[in-house]
Every structure is written in C-alpha cells, then in structure tokens.
Amino acid sequence: MLSVKIWARAGAALATVTLAQGAQAQFQPAETAATGGERDTIIVTGTRRTDRTVSESAVPVDVLSADDLASQATSDVKAALKNLVPSFNLQRNALFDGSAFVRPPTLRGLPPDETLVLINGKRVHRSALVQVNGGSLAAGSQSADLSQIPGAAIQRVEVLRDGAAAQYGSDAIAGVINFALKSNAEGLSLNARYGEYYEGDGRDIQLSGNWGLKLGSEGGFINLTGEYINARDTNRAVQRPDAVVLESLGYNVKQPVTKFGSPDTEAYRFFVNAELPLGDDALYFFGNYGYSDQVIDFNYRRPVAVTTTGPTGAPFTFGKSIPIYYLDRNSDGTWNADGRTWNDANIFPNGFTPRFRSTNTDISAVGGYKGEVGGLHYDASLGYGQSRIKYYIGDTRNPSLGPDSPTDFYAGSLEQRELNANLDLSYPLEIGLASPLNIAGGVEYRRESFLIGAGDAASYTQGIYASQTVRRADGTTFLVTHPVGSNGFPGYGPTSIVDRSRASQAAYLDLEVDATPRFTLGGAVRYEHYDDFGGTTNVKATARYALSDAIAFRGAASTGFRAPTPGQLYLRNLQTAFIGTNPVPVQVATLSPTDAAARYYRATALKPEESVNFSGGVVLTPTSAFTVTADYYNIKVTNRIGLTSNFTVTDADRTQLAALGVVDPNSLGVVRYFTNGFATRTQGVDFVASYRAATGWGKLGSSLAVNYNRTKLLSRRTIALPDGRTGQLIDNERERDIESLLPRWRGVFTQTAEAGPVDIVARANYFGKFTNNQLPANGGDKTFGAEISFDLEVGVRVADKFRIAVGGENIFDNYPDRETRLVYPSTGGPASGFIYPDASPLGVLGGFWYLRVSAEL
Secondary structure: OOOOOHHHHHHHHOOOOOOOOOOOOOOOOOOEOOOOOHHHEEOOOOOOOOOOEOOOOOOOEEEEEHHHHHOOOOOOHHHHHHHHOOOEEOOOOOOOHHHHOOOOOEEOOEOHHHEEEEEOOEEOOOOOOOOOOOOOOOOOOOOOOHHHOOHHHEEEEEEEOOOOHHHHOOOOOOEEEEEEEOOOOOOEEEEEEEEEEOOOOOOEEEEEEEEEEEEOOOOEEEEEEEEEEEEOOOOOEOOOHHHHHHHHOOOOOOOOOOOOOOOEEEEEEEEEEEEEEEOOEEEEEEEEEEEEEEEEEOOOEOOOOEEEEOOOOOEEEEOOOOOOEEOOEOOOOOEEOOOOEEOHHHOOOOOEOOEEEEEEEEEEEEEEEEEEEOOEEEEEEEEEEEEEEEEEEEOOOOHHHHHHOOOEEEEEEEEEEEEEEEEEEEEEEOOOOOOOEEEEEEEEEEEEEEEEEOOOHHHHOOOOOOEEEEEOOOOOEEEEEOOOOOOOOOOOOHHHOEEEEEEEEEEEEEEEEEEEOOEEEEEEEEEEEEOOOEEEEEEEEEEEEEOOOOEEEEEEEEEEEEOOOHHHHHOOEEEEEOOOOOOOOEEEEEEOOOOHHHHHOOOOOOOOEEEEEEEEEEEEEEEOOEEEEEEEEEEEEEEEEEEOOOEEOOHHHHHHHHHOOOOOHHHEEEEEEEEEEEEEEEEEEEEEEEEEEEOOOOEEEEEEEEEEEEEEEEEEOEEEOOOOOEEEOOOHHHHHHHHHOOOOEEEEEEEEEEEOOEEEEEEEEEEOOEEEOOOHHHOOOEEEOOEEEEEEEEEEEEOOOEEEEEEEEOOOOOOOOOOOOOOEOOOOEOOOOEOOOOOOOOOOOOOEEEEEEEEEO
C-alpha cells in the first residue's frame, strides 16, 4: 500500500541525499520530486536508476514511511506490515515450538523464504529457525526474522510486489521488502509506549530512541537506535476439560493449565547506520545487535486418568500421561512388580505444564565503499550476519530417567551464519533515446553455514526406565515404557549435531531505458552457481507505456528461483517416541536428503524452487493528489520444498540401513526428509487508491488497498519406497490448507488528518473467510467467517517538540468465530482449551489500547 502520510512530513523526513548505485547499493531516504507527494517519491527497489519514481515504476512498489510504522499499536515490524500491506499475512502460532517466537509471515500466500528481505539494499541473513512446525503455509521454510528490526531505526520501507530473482537473486519469488535505516546527522528522538489488551493481560512496554550525529565535516553521519521491549504473556484459552475434573477431585491446578496466546517477552535491539564522505566517494557501515528472551506454555500433563462427558455426549476418558516406575530389579534384569514404585506425583502432584523458553541473539555488520569515476558508479561491500537460538525447557522431566531426572533442561541451539561480498556497478550510456541506457551489473559471493549444538545430556539421554519389563510374583511379565528426552521438547543429542556450509557465486546484468518519453523498457539476467546443486539462470523483462500524464500501463515477466536453505539442506533432528502400538522407544528422524537413511527412502539432492511470474496493471493519476493502481499477478512455482510424510521403518528396512552404514538403525522408527515435492499457481489482483487534500483547516489523506489472492495446488509427488510402498510429500489436509487457509479477500482503508497540533490516524481492516482443514477424526474442515477490525490513534503536539498520543488496535474488541469442532460441554472448548482458530488473520487477542509519548530534541 502506498504511504498515505509521506505528503504530511515529506520536507522534514525525506531529505535529499546522494543515492547509491548498483543492485544492492546503500539504501538511503529517497528524494521527492519538486511537485511533492508519494507518486513522485524516488524509489531504489525494483530499479537501478537513480531517478525512478513510484508512479513511473514498471512494477508495483509500496512506500511506507516512518510515520506509517510509528502510528501502530504493535512493537513488531511484522505485525505493523500486516496492517499496511494487504497481501502480507501473519498468524499467531501459539504452542508451535520455535515458531511461537519467530513467527513466519507470508506474502501473497507464499512461504516466508520466497520473499527477499533487504536492509539498506543489502541481503538480510536468515533466522536459524527452520519452520518445521510453522503451520501449513510456512512448513519447512527458513527466512529472515523481521522482528529483529526496530521500527525506530526505519526511515521507510519499500515493498516490491513482483518477482525479482533476476535482479536480486534467490528468494525474490513473491517480492522484495527493503528497509531503509534512518540517516539524519542531528537530533534526538525518544519514544515511550505503554499498552494492554482489553482482557487486562499482555502488559506491553516499549522504549526507543534514535540519535543522529555528524561524522566528519562533509555531510557524514552516524545514526544510532536503541529499543527495549517488555511484554507479558496473554491467554485466550478456557480451562481444559480434564483439568476441570481434576479440580473437582481436589487437585490444585493452574487457571488455565495451558495458556494460549503471545509469549512472555523481553528484548533489546540496537542499530547503527553511518556514512563518511571522502570527496565524491564514501565509506559506509551499518549493523545490529539484538537479544530476546521469550517463554510460552506447552501442553499440560495430567497426574491421573479422568473421565468426563465428551463432545458427542458419551463419556470420554483422558488417559494418564505417564505410568508409574518400578525401582527394584530382579536378578534376571526384569523389574519387580511387588517392589518399590515411584510416580511423577512425588515431584508434580498436580500434574505439570512444561515452560518452553527461547533466547535469540541476532547480529550483523555491513561495510562498504562507494563512489563514481568517469560516470561509472561503483559500490563494494562486505557483510556478515548471524542468528543463534538457544532452547530451554523447565517444569518438566525426562521420563526415561525416572526419579533421577532434573526438572529444567538446556535443549540445545540452532545457528545460521552468512557472509556476503558484493561489487555493484552502474553506468548511464547515451544512445540517442529519451533517456540514457542505464547499464548495471555486478558480482556476488555468499557463504552460508548452519549449526546445531547439543543440549544437556539429560535432555536427550535414554535412561534405564525407557522400557521396563516387569515381573509379577506368578512369573508373568508386562511392559512399561516411558518417553525419552525432556518432555515437551527433547534436546538435540550427539547424532543431531550439524556444522555445514555452502558457498555460491553470482553475476548479473540489468538494463533500463526510456525509449521515448512515454515508453520505458527494462531487462535483467542473473546467473548463480551453488557448490551443492549447481547453477541457475533467470531473466526478467519490464515495460511501461504512458498513454498520457494520467494513464499508464505496466507489466513484467520473469523467471525466478529459491535456493534450498542451509537448514533445509543440513537439518538433522532425532527425537525419541513410541509409534503406534510399538512398546519399544524409537527415533523419529528429520534428516538431510544427503543422509544415508534418507537416501534409502529415495531422497534426492534438493534443487532450487523455480518460478514463472507474470504481472500487468494500470496506473491512473488524474491529479497530483489522486492515484489509483491495479495490478494482476500470476506466479507458478514448481519444485516447491517441503517435508515428506512419515516413512515407518520396518525390520527389513533396518537390515538394509545397517548395510548402508547407518548408526543404530534398530532404534529408528520413522524417517522424513526435505524434498522437492509439489507445484502451485498463485493468482491475484492488488488495487491501491490514495488521495490527499489540503483544506483551510488542515490536511487529509485517504488510502484504500485491496488484495485478492488464490493459490491452487497443481501437482504433488509420490515416492516409491524400496518395498513397493508409496509416500507423499503433503497430505490432503495440507493441500486444502494451501488453497484455503488464507482469506482470498483482504482490504485496508486508512484515513489521516492533521489540523494544527492534532493528528489522527484511523484504519479499517477487512479479512475474508478462511477454512481450517482437519481429518474427520479431528473434527473435519471448518470455515470461519469474514471479520473487520478498526484501529485509531489521536496525537497532540506540545511545544513543537513533544507529542502525546492515545490509540487502540481492534478498538471494538472483535474476535474470530469460536472453534465449534469437538467441543466439551463442561468448558465450551476443545480438549486443548483453545477456543479460537490459531490461523485467524484477524488474530485471537482482541482489543489493545496504548498511550505513547515522544520527544524530538
């Protein structure tokens, strides 16, 4: 969506600067043409010319100002973008392991790692998290963590809604999001915000500051940003039906025993952006340090079995989670049924709810030298980024260790490291047309590493109580089994350790010219070579023709790709479980496709996802104050990467796996791995209209953005297993989720007003209906209705330096439809207690109010 407030502060916030050249040049605040206004804002995303404006672009680009982000209730940039860009979606992902902390967004219904993220025009490193549990739309993806970028550091955001792999490389299938950091060389801005949800929980404190300093005597700057966030957790679940029975029996259980909502969060984030002019050249540097600590509930574990009235009205029994332990051993190695016993009640007499904790450390540093010689612009840069996530789980046990188990565990770490080196060149060549032919080209080297670190031994160890053969006095025996690893999230063990890297090289050429004053042509070609799967070449062509100053047509066609991420290539995760009726503890292995066990099950080397992208639209600018754009897009993606279904390991398989050198195949119960397995086509239309007006009493701005988006599964692979069995990449429920879990219609209307010291931002969000798909045994499919929410912020400036604002998000406290599948009469909710659909684009937390105070010093 085009910014509706750039006109309000264009003179102060969008200062004229020298724009860097090249594909991934240092991205500075844009110039604005003399007439002012957003349609004349110069963009640097989707083009390598230095004079291209929003309305002149051959592809759709949304420009979001710092004010657009600042007038949000949320402190999370991802959530702010959801409120501003209709095709950008974000789900809550409660109780989704690491996905509850690094929430995966989608653009145009495509997974998060099909959107390229840039800061100042440079590629942002990925999060260490591979979204194994991130929901159907993001399953298996590994993308940048946008929450590491504080809103106070951002000057503006450009969202390119078009395939751009030929211009920027891997990941740019759905589009590109480019964040420009603030570059002011003077001034100090401070912000404090306090808010809570209408339910009285989720107390949220945000403190931030931005400080600009001069660097040198020729217009250099160093800009510093700091942000602190402290947010309490929220809950939108009712008590679980089994816990209601336990309460009636006198057990002292939590209210509720499992919270569903947002995590307890404390975060610190720092950014620096600096540039030192050296004559016509310049040195630049930017980077960040971020640290966050978050905690959520996992599912409650009962101390005893209980029976209650089930969803059908018949009695339903919740079985006991963990049986008793037999402590005395017989001489033959069996355990004595008449000897001493032990039970979890000795530690957790009322049952227990594991608390899952994540600490996330994120750092990056980019330095470069740019300049111009003989009309040739150049930009050489070197960047490093790293994401490290550590997992902890407490208030739980490793059941296989019995009474010797600790109750708190360090479960291990994930780490992503990236090194990028770029040389970008640009030269305007006069060839006698309406504009010079802008020739841009460059080369890139990138090295990516993925690491998994082991947790405490107790978090993954298989103890002596994992499988107990118990003998009665009459000589008969029975088997008692206990899960292995820290209950809720077993730690990474020695067989999960990974330290793997891959390198890639790329070269590109980009051309753009105005053939006539009304006709613009562009083209790009890019070749990339990866040392693990080879090379790929992609192309793009763009065109724009203006019938008049008020009407223009634009279009683009491109091929694209997304290279498999290091996490998808090298993730190795082994967890111990009991599969079906098998009483012996076995490992569930999520493997790299290069692993010998995965190869046995017909894994092949991952290939890049490939795409073909077509877009076309019209731009109407009847007046300088009124702009309308409508763009159609069609994106076909083949070789999409995801996890296979579970392959059960048979005794015959184990014999073959041993012959292949697989370590301890007898413990393997299930194998799955990443593979190229299905194809989709996504089609849609983006409509954006914006209007601004100056009246006798103030300024008004209106913007309407509407997105229609539909994805269709074109094909899915089946895999022929060694014994003739078949396996498929995605099941029927996920196929339907891909096609219907996101609303097809989404709209945002924003109204702004300024009159003297008072400013107002009002916003209405529309979310169309969506369908959550489940197996019949889990209640079947359910369609949830369309929803509307309203946001409002009113601010007052005091003494020109201070601003006080009060606002609300979802001010009428709207919630999605309640869950009605498999509801228990005693609670009105499902067995989990969570009464709302986790996939709701509206969110499940209800209304939120806040007070914000800011100062410009």
